[in-house]
Amino acid sequence: MAAQTPGIQQLLQAEKKAAERVADARKRKAKRLKQAKEEAQEEIEQYRREREQQFQEIQQKYLGSKDDQVKAIDEETKVKIQDMDQRVLKQKEEVLKKLFDLVFEIKPELHQNYKIPTH
Template identity: 50%
Template sequence: MTSQSRGIQQLLQAEKRAKDKLEETKKRKNKRLRQAKEEATAEIDQYKLNREADFRHIQTSVMGSQGNLAVKIEEQTVEKVQIYNSSYHKYKEGILKELLDLAYNIKPELHTNYKYKVQ
């Protein structure tokens, strides 16, 4: 009987060691999965940051900054107003003279479509 109980004891010990090894392996696997997940999350975050930086760089190079656009538009508006004012003052007298000449120098004549009927 003692040999039987020794065999059972050895079997129970072997079973316990196998169970311990299995638990240890599961713990290592879970730890490695968590580590891989953290690494993947860090890599994804870094990729997002790089893509956002590239997007912002392209956006500023293509569109310029909003403040810069407002300044450019204001400068162009002021420049155009000055051009229109100088053009107005330059041609004002000549245009008024032409309009007054057209209004005062009326030459009465019959319209080409008018048909004179003799009665």
């Protein structure tokens, strides 16, 4: 049997070691690719957070915050309500007088659709 010769045994062992080294190298390469992908993802996330923070700062600088807008709207609403209250107080007496005049001044007259019966 030629397969039992020491030279062939050495070649088979060398081939086996080479295959193991290639497999190990592939595992290291896959591990390194995975690690590089994770690192790149973290860098992307960090960059996104920085850009978002810059955007928020610019937005607040030029547009103001939402709280500022809410406060401005609340103040405007309060001013308008106070103005309406003052106008109501000012015209309340006049409106009540007109309403009472309409209710209490009764002018008896025939309805326009009523026809006087003729004999």
